[in-house]
Amino acid sequence: xxxxxxxxxxxxxxxxxxxxxxxxxxxxxxxxxxxxxxxxxxxxxxxxxxxxxxxxxxxxxxxxxxxxxxxxxxxxxxxxxxxxxxxxxxxxxxxxxxxxxxxxxxxxxxxxxxxxxxxxxxxxxxxxxxxxxxxxxxxxxxxxxxxxxxxxxxxxxxxxxxxxxxxxxxxxxxxxxxxxxxxxxxxxxxxxxxxxxxxxxxxxxxxxxxxxxxxxxxxxxxxxxxxxxxxxxxxxxxxxxxxxxxxxxxxxxxxxxxxxxxxxxxxxxxxxxxxxxxxxxxxxxxxxxxxxxxxxxxxxxxxxxxxxxxxxxxxxxxxxxxxxxxxxxxxxxxxxxxxxxxxxxxxxxxxxxxxxxxxxxxxxxxxxxxxxxxxxxxx
Numbered sequence: 001x002x003x004x005x006x007x008x009x010x011x012x013x014x015x016x017x018x019x020x021x022x023x024x025x026x027x028x029x030x031x032x033x034x035x036x037x038x039x040x041x042x043x044x045x046x047x048x049x050x051x052x053x054x055x056x057x058x059x060x061x062x063x064x065x066x067x068x069x070x071x072x073x074x075x076x077x078x079x080x081x082x083x084x085x086x087x088x089x090x091x092x093x094x095x096x097x098x099x100x101x102x103x104x105x106x107x108x109x110x111x112x113x114x115x116x117x118x119x120x121x122x123x124x125x126x127x128x129x130x131x132x133x134x135x136x137x138x139x140x141x142x143x144x145x146x147x148x149x150x151x152x153x154x155x156x157x158x159x160x161x162x163x164x165x166x167x168x169x170x171x172x173x174x175x176x177x178x179x180x181x182x183x184x185x186x187x188x189x190x191x192x193x194x195x196x197x198x199x200x201x202x203x204x205x206x207x208x209x210x211x212x213x214x215x216x217x218x219x220x221x222x223x224x225x226x227x228x229x230x231x232x233x234x235x236x237x238x239x240x241x242x243x244x245x246x247x248x249x250x251x252x253x254x255x256x257x258x259x260x261x262x263x264x265x266x267x268x269x270x271x272x273x274x275x276x277x278x279x280x281x282x283x284x285x286x287x288x289x290x291x292x293x294x295x296x297x298x299x300x301x302x303x304x305x306x307x308x309x310x311x312x313x314x315x316x317x318x319x320x321x322x323x324x325x326x327x328x329x330x331x332x333x334x335x336x337x338x339x340x341x342x343x344x345x346x347x348x349x350x351x352x353x354x355x356x357x358x359x360x361x362x363x364x365x366x367x368x369x370x371x372x373x374x375x376x377x378x379x
Contacts, residue, residue, distance in 0.1 A: 001073035001188040002050060004271075005066040010034070011192055014068060031069040047071060050187040054271055065191075075188050075209050078320045085323065100127040104150050107137060112305030120308040139311045145247045145287035147313045155238040157297050158314055160245045161225040162253075162285040164260035168272070169281035170215040177274060181217055183210040189271060206267045216281065219267065221260045222317070225288065253285040288317050296322075 005011050010018075010032065021027045031042040033051055042048040053064045086096070096102070108123040108131060123133040139151050145160035170177045180186060190207045205223035212218070227245035236244060247253070256264075261283075269276045291297055291314035301309040312326060319326075 001070045001075075001190065002052060003068045003070060004054065004189060004191045005068075006192050008034075008056060008063045008066050010066055010068070014192070018068070026072070029071045031071070033064075033067045033069070042069065045071075049185055052187070052189075057270065069187065073188065076321060077212075081320070081323055097126065101130065103127040107151070107309075108133075109304075115305035118303075118305035120305040122308070136307065137309045139309065139313060143313060144289050144315070147289055147311070148244065149246060151301065151309065151311065152233060152236045153301055153303050154297070154311065154313070155232070155236050155244055157291055159227070159290050160247050160287055161227050161290050162247070162287050163225050163317070164221040164256045164264065165284045165286050166219045166221075166256065166264050166280045167282045168217045168219075168275050168278060170211055170217065172215065178211070178215065181211040186210040191267060191271070206263060208267075208271065217272070217275075219264055219272075220286070221263050221267075223263055224257075224259055225290075226257055226260075226285070247287040248285065253287075254283060256283045256285065289314055289319070290316050294318075296326075 003014065005014060018027065018030060018032070021030050028041075031038040031047055031051055033039065033053075039048065039051065042051050047069055051067070051069045054067075056063045056065055090096070103126055105125045105127045107121045108125055109119040110122050112118045112120040121134070121137045123131050124137060125131050139147055139154075143150050148154045148158055148160065170181060172178055188207065188209055191205070205221065207220050207222075209218045228248050229240065229243040229245050231242060232239040232244040238244075265276075294316040295314065296312065296316075296319075297314035298312045299310070300307045301311060303309075315322075
């Protein structure tokens with residue numbers, strides 16, 4: 001992964017990162033473009049081809065962005081990972097329901113006989129009308145940005161927000177581009193956030209991945225994530241002026257907001273010059289499940305009796321890489337905290353919080369709904 005800096009010098013965050021790598025005995029895995037010794041090491045170890053130069057626009061004399069190549073970092077093909085775990089689950093006897101047969105319409109509740117005054121969840125009703133009786137309902141990562149709609153009690157802790165994704169398609173016949181942007185030769189690139197200009201535009205916080213086997217270059221923009229505030233159901237525990245952010249319908253997620261298009265276009269002109277002015281092959285809003293502190297929310301829901309509802313959600317944009325261990329740390333809730341500490345997963349336990357408490361400790365977009373920069377405004 002090539003971490004490209006905002007300027008021709010290393011940013012303070014990057015300096016801190018390198019200091020931490022030095023402390024932990026990992027500095028040899030990092031290659032700073034502006035460091036002659038690092039460039040020599042990269043050459044001798046075969047990494048120099050990914051320590052790329054990118055010219056900073058409108059500089060005279062010509063300057064290039066500084067960058068750090070992290071030889072430990074890379075990317076995961078999440079769709080392949082999901083398909084792999086789906087295959088394993090099928091082999092273990094797990095049944096999957098898709099379409100209306102798997103879409104949750106409502107939780108089915110009944111008074112608890114063991115905890116008077118509380119309800120327990122006894123099943124799930126799906127959109128095809130089927131009632132699925134259960135011992136415990138698990139609202140897991142797969143519910144993603146729809147978690148709050150399945151379980152409104154999570155509105156205290158989670159919010160749906162959208163990042164922006166665009167792709168270009170390289171034809172195999174375009175041999176030079178096919179070769180240049182292959183995983184063997186082209187790194188994952190992240191461009192550090194640059195200061196907003198006077199108009200408030202953010203042109204940083206963008207990444208691009210090497211082409212896929214099918215020839216797609218994926219570009220993601222996270223400088224601004226967008227919300228879609230709609231009237232919340234009556235009785236929703238936490239709202240903003242009676243509204244909450246929920247994902248747009250699928251057919252409305254193909255158009256990106258103007259700020260995202262502007263930022264991606266500028267990124268393309270600098271880092272993918274062959275594609276400047278080329279129409280995107282596809283665009284999509286990718287919905288995140290943001291928690292208050294960007295940590296997972298893993299716990300039984302205290303509102304329901306007899307531990308009948310369990311949640312494991314709040315991936316906050318980094319859920320995919322924890323796929324191999326989430327099941328392990330969630331299978332024994334009595335020891336969740338200890339297990340998560342051992343596996344270095346950040347955790348938020350589920351508690352009923354007041355609006356005042358949330359205001360103090362929020363770190364995601366939970367209070368950005370009134371800011372027009374954070375609402376979905378398509379081009």
